[in-house]
Amino acid sequence: xxxxxxxxxxxxxxxxxxxxxxxxxxxxxxxxxxxxxxxxxxxxxxxxxxxxxxxxxxxxxxxxxxxxxxxxxxxxxxxxxxxxxxxxxxxxxxxxxxxxxxxxxxxxxxxxxxxxxxxxxxxxxxxxxxxxxxxxxxxxxxxxxxxxxxxxxxxxxxxxxxxxxxxxxxxxxxxxxxxxxxxxxxxxxxxxxxxxxxxxxxxxxxxxxxxxxxxxxxxxxxxxxxxxxxxxxxxxxxxxxxxxxxxxxxxxxxxxxxxxxxxxxxxxxxxxxxxxxxxxxxxxxxxxxxxxxxxxxxxxxxxxxxxxxxxxxxxxxxxxxxxxxxxxxxxxxxxxxxxxxxxxxxxxxxxxxxxxxxxxxxxxxxxxxxxxxxxxxxxxxxxxxxxxxxxxxxxxxxxxxxxxxxxxxxxxxxxxxxxxxxxxxxxxxxxxxxxxxxxxxxxxxxxxxxxxxxxxxxxxxxxxxxxxxx
Amino acid sequence: xxxxxxxxxxxxxxxxxxxxxxxxxxxxxxxxxxxxxxxxxxxxxxxxxxxxxxxxxxxxxxxxxxxxxxxxxxxxxxxxxxxxxxxxxxxxxxxxxxxxxxxxxxxxxxxxxxxxxxxxxxxxxxxxxxxxxxxxxxxxxxxxxxxxxxxxxxxxxxxxxxxxxxx
Numbered sequence: 001x002x003x004x005x006x007x008x009x010x011x012x013x014x015x016x017x018x019x020x021x022x023x024x025x026x027x028x029x030x031x032x033x034x035x036x037x038x039x040x041x042x043x044x045x046x047x048x049x050x051x052x053x054x055x056x057x058x059x060x061x062x063x064x065x066x067x068x069x070x071x072x073x074x075x076x077x078x079x080x081x082x083x084x085x086x087x088x089x090x091x092x093x094x095x096x097x098x099x100x101x102x103x104x105x106x107x108x109x110x111x112x113x114x115x116x117x118x119x120x121x122x123x124x125x126x127x128x129x130x131x132x133x134x135x136x137x138x139x140x141x142x143x144x145x146x147x148x149x150x151x152x153x154x155x156x157x158x159x160x161x162x163x164x165x166x167x168x169x170x171x172x173x174x175x176x177x178x179x180x181x182x183x184x185x186x187x188x189x190x191x192x193x194x195x196x197x198x199x200x201x202x203x204x205x206x207x208x209x210x211x212x213x214x215x216x217x218x219x220x221x222x223x224x225x226x227x228x229x230x231x232x233x234x235x236x237x238x239x240x241x242x243x244x245x246x247x248x249x250x251x252x253x254x255x256x257x258x259x260x261x262x263x264x265x266x267x268x269x270x271x272x273x274x275x276x277x278x279x280x281x282x283x284x285x286x287x288x289x290x291x292x293x294x295x296x297x298x299x300x301x302x303x304x305x306x307x308x309x310x311x312x313x314x315x316x317x318x319x320x321x322x323x324x325x326x327x328x329x330x331x332x333x334x335x336x337x338x339x340x341x342x343x344x345x346x347x348x349x350x351x352x353x354x355x356x357x358x359x360x361x362x363x364x365x366x367x368x369x370x371x372x373x374x375x376x377x378x379x380x381x382x383x384x385x386x387x388x389x390x391x392x393x394x395x396x397x398x399x400x401x402x403x404x405x406x407x408x409x410x411x412x413x414x415x416x417x418x419x420x421x422x423x424x425x426x427x428x429x430x431x432x433x434x435x436x437x438x439x440x441x442x443x444x445x446x447x448x449x450x451x452x453x454x455x456x457x458x459x460x461x462x463x464x465x466x467x468x469x470x
Numbered sequence: 471x472x473x474x475x476x477x478x479x480x481x482x483x484x485x486x487x488x489x490x491x492x493x494x495x496x497x498x499x500x501x502x503x504x505x506x507x508x509x510x511x512x513x514x515x516x517x518x519x520x521x522x523x524x525x526x527x528x529x530x531x532x533x534x535x536x537x538x539x540x541x542x543x544x545x546x547x548x549x550x551x552x553x554x555x556x557x558x559x560x561x562x563x564x565x566x567x568x569x570x571x572x573x574x575x576x577x578x579x580x581x582x583x584x585x586x587x588x589x590x591x592x593x594x595x596x597x598x599x600x601x602x603x604x605x606x607x608x609x610x611x612x613x614x615x616x617x618x619x620x621x622x623x624x625x626x627x628x629x630x631x632x633x634x635x636x637x
Binding site for chain 2: 025026027028029030031032033036037059060062063064066067069070071072073075076079080083259260263264266267270291294295297298299300301302303305306307360417
């Protein structure tokens, strides 16, 4: 068998491996398992084809490989962020956030929808999962929007789009994982995400303002809240906004290092939830909610660690097969305009985003695209002035990561398969899927503008890391 | 019964996560107290070796989540390509993958035991606290074995439930 395989180049084995990976994924094999299977199997075939790469030493890496992944200090924020989001959700801080914003700006035309965007951004940032944000905020805000006779299209579109905001705004699990893959600083990534993330919030709010100006029937003028009710909502907003604001800005501006900030922030939210419950000021965190927060953290964190481990093993296989180098060689030797290649990569992310979990996608695809991009740009040590994309390799790392995540966000509201749209349509039973997609289109449009802006002006991502960490 | 075991095991992992939160809070409180005490020339010491502790705790709790994640069928699959297939075919595929997971968990457990022996023999210690590393392998190995049991049990379960989580 070794003789037969020896005629294969190791790159061919690598490419066959990619094919098998997609085949296994299509056959419902769990994502992490498929990556591990191809990683281990691929290494075995490479050892047959190239006796220099022995199989047993590869297997011996498994003594500590798994331990190495779960004990990674930088990744320790992942379960903490997940727990933070679940606790915030079980303590119903999402309700307080929406009601508070609503008391602030709800009386303006379209204000309740804008309040929903604000609440989505705040809650989404802390929660970190766009699907969870869409479903939580959908349940909180949709009934209120319907009661006030907002157009169902505007209401559902707003929430489907608002749900995507949290992926980018720190604390973001996806950014942590990207940073670990390309060996960037998590703090730099968080700082870089702040401006593009807030830009999205501003764009969405402006979109609503323009829509309700063009079509006033979309958002009827609402009566002012009763003063007592308004005061109560504002009082409830203050602590939540304080906690969320400190976590988001503290991490985004790099004031705290991620792990202690995540651990401390989670503790504060837990204590505040218990305080609400025992002081009788609100429902707060029940025993059931507390237990389920931890158990659901186990499910999500277990899933992410399994995929991370699979990606680690797959990476060893791809590196041995020489695939990153091969892709880099192809792209730089192809003579295709580098900007077109970049846009093709982003399109690939959107298309794959229709089939794959966004985290899994980042884990599978980025390790490939990244070396090719560096090669195109002019190598690891290129200076900004002579680089193809006009950025040094370190800046390119940050910029590409942010844009890749924005594109992943876009995939969640892209017809005909945007997952956020499905979730909102399943909550708003009286609104058809088609209407939700029509409602989300204006937001889709401004997202395209935002991507264009970020592509044209890398400074939007780089300005904060530049001034804050030099 | 197996599911309850996985559940308690995951909650024990959650307790470790809570321990990280508590230690961090103590540390931050000590740091703040130190800042305040410094005004009067005093000192309050925080806990040393924070990163060491987080590393050991997270290494254990990360793997302790696996059996419960499996019990909840939490590992994501891509299902858009198989949705149109008959239910029986999908379930047959899932059962095959469950057996593969069971085998994989046993494979990983075997190598992790080897890893335990290695760090034991090497007397591996953490950088600052100087704590031995090997105990953090033990919950991991137990987790992998429990993971294999859960997946193996699911593969032969007569009533199938909802199947794995969709992406």
